[in-house]
Amino acid sequence: MSVVVVVGTQWGDEGKGKIIDVLTEDADVVARYQGGHNAGHTVMIGEEKFILHLIPSGILHPGKICIIGNGVVIDPSALINEIKLLREKGIEVDNNFFISDRAHLVMPYHLIYDISGEERRGDNKIGTTGRGIGPSYTDKVARTGLRMADYLDKDLFHERLKANMFDKNLFLTKLYGNEALKFEEVFDKFMEYRKEIERYVTDTNITLKNSISKGKNILCEGAQGTMLDIDFGTYPFVTSSNSTAGGVCTGLGIAPTRIDKVIGVVKAYTTRVGEGPFPTELLDSDGMKLRDRGKEYGATTGRPRRCGWFDAVVVRYAAWINGLDTMALTKLDVLDRCEKIYICTGYRYNGKILKEMPSSLSIIKECQPIYKEMDGWTEDITGINSFDDLPGNARRYIEELSNIVGIDFCIISTGQKREETILLDGPF
Numbered sequence: 340m341s342v343v344v345v346v347g348t349q350w351g352d353e354g355k356g357k358i359i360d361v362l363t364e365d366a367d368v369v370a371r372y373q374g375g376h377n378a379g380h381t382v383m384i385g386e387e388k389f390i391l392h393l394i395p396s397g398i399l400h401p402g403k404i405c406i407i408g409n410g411v412v413i414d415p416s417a418l419i420n421e422i423k424l425l426r427e428k429g430i431e432v433d434n435n436f437f438i439s440d441r442a443h444l445v446m447p448y449h450l451i452y453d454i455s456g457e458e459r460r461g462d463n464k465i466g467t468t469g470r471g472i473g474p475s476y477t478d479k480v481a482r483t484g485l486r487m488a489d490y491l492d493k494d495l496f497h498e499r500l501k502a503n504m505f506d507k508n509l510f511l512t513k514l515y516g517n518e519a520l521k522f523e524e525v526f527d528k529f530m531e532y533r534k535e536i537e538r539y540v541t542d543t544n545i546t547l548k549n550s551i552s553k554g555k556n557i558l559c560e561g562a563q564g565t566m567l568d569i570d571f572g573t574y575p576f577v578t579s580s581n582s583t584a585g586g587v588c589t590g591l592g593i594a595p596t597r598i599d600k601v602i603g604v605v606k607a608y609t610t611r612v613g614e615g616p617f618p619t620e621l622l623d624s625d626g627m628k629l630r631d632r633g634k635e636y637g638a639t640t641g642r643p644r645r646c647g648w649f650d651a652v653v654v655r656y657a658a659w660i661n662g663l664d665t666m667a668l669t670k671l672d673v674l675d676r677c678e679k680i681y682i683c684t685g686y687r688y689n690g691k692i693l694k695e696m697p698s699s700l701s702i703i704k705e706c707q708p709i710y711k712e713m714d715g716w717t718e719d720i721t722g723i724n725s726f727d728d729l730p731g732n733a734r735r736y737i738e739e740l741s742n743i744v745g746i747d748f749c750i751i752s753t754g755q756k757r758e759e760t761i762l763l764d765g766p767f
């Protein structure tokens with residue numbers, strides 16, 4: 340039995356979906372622990388592309404149990420849509436899928452708050468996905484959120500939604516100058532949605548407890564990445580949940596003593612979507628090349644991702660915060676035919692050299708990356724699935740990353756597809 344956590348080490352979109360899909364082969368249960376449909380996890384099976392937003396990426400393997408934990412916030416209409424799309428592609432979402440009764444809902448007013456809040460922030464906007472995620476977590480912490488368990492209790496839901504909407508409408512009309520939402524319309528729509536999802540709702544804490552006691556292999560799927568974590572990311576340019584490994588404990592009810600292994604997913608370079616500091620960002624043709632070759636466009640919003648060289652300060656920080664045991668390197672093939680490749684080993688700031696991630700945003704903004712130059716390779720490595728078949732300079736790049744971060748790799752990904760993977764060490 341093992342509980343294995345898969346976590347993003349950068350600013351999200353590291354390729355967690357692909358790695359989860361590869362590892363699900365040996366897992367019994369795959370569980371999401373935080374975030375919402377702000378996430379977009381891409382899995383390619385043959386020529387068919389799946390983008391998972393809420394449902395764990397393990398769903399594409401028949402016979403595996405998939406769980407949305409209490410730490411996730413759920414927009415029922417987005418979930419219903421995702422289930423429908425999966426079913427249309429012949430994927431089973433039925434007795435293999437469970438939703439925590441402690442998970443919070445994303446409501447229509449959360450969406451409006453998110454979008455209006457961004458508009459009001461103007462140049463200081465966060466660049467959210469506009470999915471209502473932040474406002475839903477705000478309500479959770481303010482103790483005014485609505486949980487799945489409340490949703491299943493029609494009278495309670497009616498009463499709490501009414502009270503909430505009275506307050507929300509005051510803000511919507513008086514502060515944001517929007518129209519008020521109509522309570523009956525929202526309530527009726529949510530009762531319709533409920534019919535579609537209530538059969539999946541259960542106490543997933545017990546499901547997980549039973550699975551762990553039976554010796555099953557559990558894979559915990561993180562969304563976003565370490566630098567988007569509400570506590571450890573580049574605050575306030577972050578998401579509203581703990582995307583780091585600690586989120587597993589609170590977002591699934593799996594205690595720290597039960598976690599066996601943490602795998603950090605690391606892209607071979609760095610990307611970020613949305614606003615906020617990004618020390619190794621390339622605004623020149625090298626950045627454009629990375630975006631083009633890596634097809635770096637958001638899986639959820641389609642926005643172009645900002646691209647830059649590998650930042651070892653970020654990944655070393657992620658290694659400590661998440662207690663990484665091992666790492667999965669993705670998108671190495673995107674660096675094919677780069678004459679030179681650069682690794683940021685530290686930052687220059689105010690005449691000093693920084694090796695640790697600063698907390699202050701104004702310091703991070705001023706940091707100048709210090710680069711180590713590496714020679715690239717001319718071969719196309721797409722699909723290579725043995726370490727020894729990689730060109731020497733690709734192997735040297737991997738070894739250098741591993742040395743600088745201080746953690747070994749268990750997986751090297753050389754393409755989008757399942758089989759385009761070098762498996763060095765199985766996690767379970």
Ligand code: GDP
Nearest residue numbers: 352353354355356379380381638670752753754
């Ligand atoms: P996630 O949010 O961390 O799951 O990552 P996304 O799905 O948002 O973005 C990663 C993108 O890179 C997806 O389009 C993947 O199909 C793709 N991808 C993953 N691994 C590799 C790889 O090794 N090589 C290439 N070329 N693409 C990859």
Ligand code: IMO
Nearest residue numbers: 351352377378379466467468562563578612613
């Ligand atoms: P996956 O799981 C990359 C970013 C948004 C924005 C900030 C806050 O696919 O890696 P939010 O809507 O969460 O309030 O937005 O976080 N963001 C992501 N960036 N990948 C994601 O998820 C993201 N989820 C949120 O772009 O900068």
Ligand code: MG
Nearest residue numbers: 352379380638
């Ligand atoms: Mg993504």
